[in-house]
Amino acid sequence: MGGYDRWVIxxxxxxxxxxxxxxxxxxxxxxxxxxxxxxxxxxxxGASYQAREHGIKSAMPMSQARRLLPPNGVILxxxxxxxxxxxxxxxxxxxxxxxxxxxxxxDEAFAEPPSLARASSDEVREFGARLREHIRTEIGLVASIGxxxxxxxxxxxxxxxxxxxxxxxxxxxxxxFLAPLPTRVLWGIGPVAEGKxxxxxxxxxxxxxxxxxxxxxxxxxxxxxxxxRRLATGVDDRPVSDRAELKQVSAETxxxxxxxxxxSLRREVRDLAVHAHRRLVNAGRVARTVxxxxxxxxxxxxxxxxxxxxxxxxxxQLAAMAERLLIDPTEFGGVRLAGVAFSGLSxxxxxxxxxxxxxxxxxxxxxxxxxxxxxxxxxxxxxDDVVHDSFGTGWVQGAGHGRVTVRFETRSSGPGVAxxxxxxxPALRRGxxxxxxx
Numbered sequence: 001m002g003g004y005d006r007w008v009i010x011x012x013x014x015x016x017x018x019x020x021x022x023x024x025x026x027x028x029x030x031x032x033x034x035x036x037x038x039x040x041x042x043x044x045x046g047a048s049y050q051a052r053e054h055g056i057k058s059a060m061p062m063s064q065a066r067r068l069l070p071p072n073g074v075i076l077x078x079x080x081x082x083x084x085x086x087x088x089x090x091x092x093x094x095x096x097x098x099x100x101x102x103x104x105x106x107d108e109a110f111a112e113p114p115s116l117a118r119a120s121s122d123e124v125r126e127f128g129a130r131l132r133e134h135i136r137t138e139i140g141l142v143a144s145i146g147x148x149x150x151x152x153x154x155x156x157x158x159x160x161x162x163x164x165x166x167x168x169x170x171x172x173x174x175x176x177f178l179a180p181l182p183t184r185v186l187w188g189i190g191p192v193a194e195g196k197x198x199x200x201x202x203x204x205x206x207x208x209x210x211x212x213x214x215x216x217x218x219x220x221x222x223x224x225x226x227x228x229r230r231l232a233t234g235v236d237d238r239p240v241s242d243r244a245e246l247k248q249v250s251a252e253t254x255x256x257x258x259x260x261x262x263x264s265l266r267r268e269v270r271d272l273a274v275h276a277h278r279r280l281v282n283a284g285r286v287a288r289t290v291x292x293x294x295x296x297x298x299x300x301x302x303x304x305x306x307x308x309x310x311x312x313x314x315x316x317q318l319a320a321m322a323e324r325l326l327i328d329p330t331e332f333g334g335v336r337l338a339g340v341a342f343s344g345l346s347x348x349x350x351x352x353x354x355x356x357x358x359x360x361x362x363x364x365x366x367x368x369x370x371x372x373x374x375x376x377x378x379x380x381x382x383x384d385d386v387v388h389d390s391f392g393t394g395w396v397q398g399a400g401h402g403r404v405t406v407r408f409e410t411r412s413s414g415p416g417v418a419x420x421x422x423x424x425x426p427a428l429r430r431g432x433x434x435x436x437x438x
Contacts, residue, residue, distance in 0.1 A: 007116040007124050007147055008240060010154040011094060011131075013087075014142045014163045016107035017046025017284075020086050021076055023140045024436035025395055027407055027415045032073035036062050041315075045078055045281060049163055059278055076383040080284045080347045082433035083107075089139050097131055102151075102240045105283055108158075110151050112240040121170045128166045140411060149174060150236025156185050174234025179206030188228055190275065192253055193220055205232040221254055248291070249283060251275035252339025258297050259335045262328045269326060272340040273319040280318075280342050286311035288344030290318055292325040295337035302327065311346050318342060380404040380423055385431035391419060393435045399423065410436045 013019065017035040022028045032051035036044045042062035051073060056065045066075070087106040095101060098111035116124055128145045135143045146157025148169040156178065161167040169177050178186075183205055184194050196219050202208050208216070209232045216225035230236075251272045259265045269292065280287060291305040304325040312318065322340050329335050380386075380399040386406050387393055394408035397418060404423045409416025421428055 005117060006112065006149060007119060008149065008151050008154045009098075009111050009113065009116075009124075009128065009131075009145055009147045010151065010158040011109055011111065011143050011145050012158045012162070013090065013107035014144055015046060015048050015052075016087075016141075017078060017083060018048035018051070019141055020079075020083050022048060023086075024082065024411045025407070026409050026411075026413065028074055029415075032056075032070055034062070034065055034069065034073065034075045035078050036065075036075070038062060038075055038077070043281060045284070059281065077381070078284065078348075079383075079385070079433040082436070083284065084347065085434050085437060086139065086141065090135060090141065090143070093135060093138055094131065097127075100240060100242060102242065110154065110240045121168050124168050125166065128168065132166060148234075150234070151238055151240065152187060152231045152236045153177065153234050155187055156181065159185065175209070178232060178234055179204065179209070181205050183208055183232075186228060186232060188224070188231070193224075193228075196220065208232045248341045248343035248345065249276050249279035249285070249287075250291075250339060250341035251279070252293065252337060254295075254337045255335070258329075259338075260329050262326065262330070265326055265329060265335055265338065266323050269322050269338055269340055270319050272338060273315070273322050276340050276342055277313075277315045277318060280313055280345075283345070284347065285345040286313045286348050287318065287342035288312075288346070289342070290321040290325065291339075291341040291343060292322050293337070293339035293341070294327060294332065294335050296332065297334040297336055299336075302332070305343075307344065311344065311348075313348070385433055385435060387429055387431040387435060388421075389427040391417075393431055393438065395436070404428070410438055412438075 018033045021033050021035060030050065032054065033048040034044055034051055034056065035046035036042050040063060044056060044058055044060045044062055044065045047056045047058055051069065054068045054070060056068050083106050091101055091103060091109060094109065094111065098113040100112065102110040104110070113127065116127060124147045128147055132143050132145060135141060142164050144158050144161040144164060145166050146154045146159070146161055148154040148157055149171045153169050153174050157167040157169050182203060183189050183197050186205060197208065200219060202211065208229055211229060213226060213229070216229040219225060220228060253272065255268070259268065288311040289305055289307040291303060293301060293303050295301045306321055306325060380396045382396050382398055384396040386396055388406065388408070391408045393410050394406040394416065396404055397407050398405045402423055403420055405418055405420045407416050407418045
């Protein structure tokens with residue numbers, strides 16, 4: 001078979017947060033592992049595949065996930081410093097194969113490797129297999145890869161390749177590949193757009209491509225409708241380009257009818273805040289600034305923002321600020337579009353204390369009652385990084401009653417030995433998340 005001018009790959013690290021924990025804490029390698037906030041409002045930021053077998057998913061309330069977790073499961077606080085270090089190692093390696101990377105998050109990126117220009121499908125499969133094996137042997141993590149003529153199809157392919165897979169979509173077959181898939185797999189079609197398409201009987205990408213331009217525009221909007229319909233055919237010539245550090249996460253929507261009262265606008269903006277908050281949590285970031293955008297019936301746009309003294313991922317705080325920034329439509333006029341953005345993003349520094357909160361509306365009613373305040377008898381928390389003068393690097397498995405149990409192991413040590421100490425043992429001190437990579 002002849003080669004093609006352009007091949008795009010999408011690389012996505014499998015269950016990245018949980019896999020980083022299993023890699024650096026080998027005792028957990030084959031156990032169900034959850035990463036996230038353990039409080040009553042906590043949310044699952046990452047779940048190992050062993051945990052997913054029990055129905056646990058990312059963004060699920062931790063209270064619900066805890067009920068599904070088997071007895072050998074473990075819940076750990078996030079260590080974003082570690083995830084950033086391992087992400088850098090992975091993409092520094094990928095850059096050896098493709099110097100231009102469009103990084104989407106800590107665990108995924110697009111690339112257009114120069115060596116694949118004019119390559120055949122078989123050559124692309126060999127390339128993907130070689131790259132995946134290099135990441136596995138050099139870093140110790142698993143990546144899934146999709147490859148296609150454009151970014152959209154490559155992204156869909158990597159999703160379908162998971163876990164631990166490689167899927168190359170032969171060029172010229174993109175439309176047939178996408179046609180039977182549900183509309184939601186297309187990047188850009190969220191719950192709102194999916195609902196609008198379902199309302200007119202469109203459930204697959206093939207049905208979306210069968211719409212006329214007029215129907216696509218009337219359902220999804222003038223610009224988005226045409227673009228999504230085109231992407232659903234597999235045509236995607238968008239370039240792969242270096243992407244700046246993530247600056248903000250956002251969500252916006254155009255209403256079927258202009259909103260003319262403040263209660264309705266508040267409800268819609270809170271819903272947008274839920275979507276933006278999920279993106280914030282998935283990106284492993286906290287935000288300092290809330291931005292609200294309102295577009296008037298006459299297409300004039302007003303943007304208002306407020307900045308907090310310190311960054312947070314606490315949903316109620318962010319959503320309340322968004323609501324405070326609203327303008328009453330009785331004064332402003334009808335609102336045809338609204339948007340919510342969280343900016344001033346940063347990585348949380350006190351990883352064990354990171355909230356990873358879930359919106360109250362997503363917490364089952366029985367879980368919303370005030371939780372009893374636990375008496376903490378130790379300054380050590382499960383998941384803390386530890387260094388001991390004699391035994392080296394480890395992590396806290398349990399603490400209480402004046403004692404702390406530490407498992408001593410690193411990425412390269414294999415499963416380690418657990419030892420128990422007095423919590424004030426002078427030989428025991430706090431470590432750094434990167435210590436376990438030694």
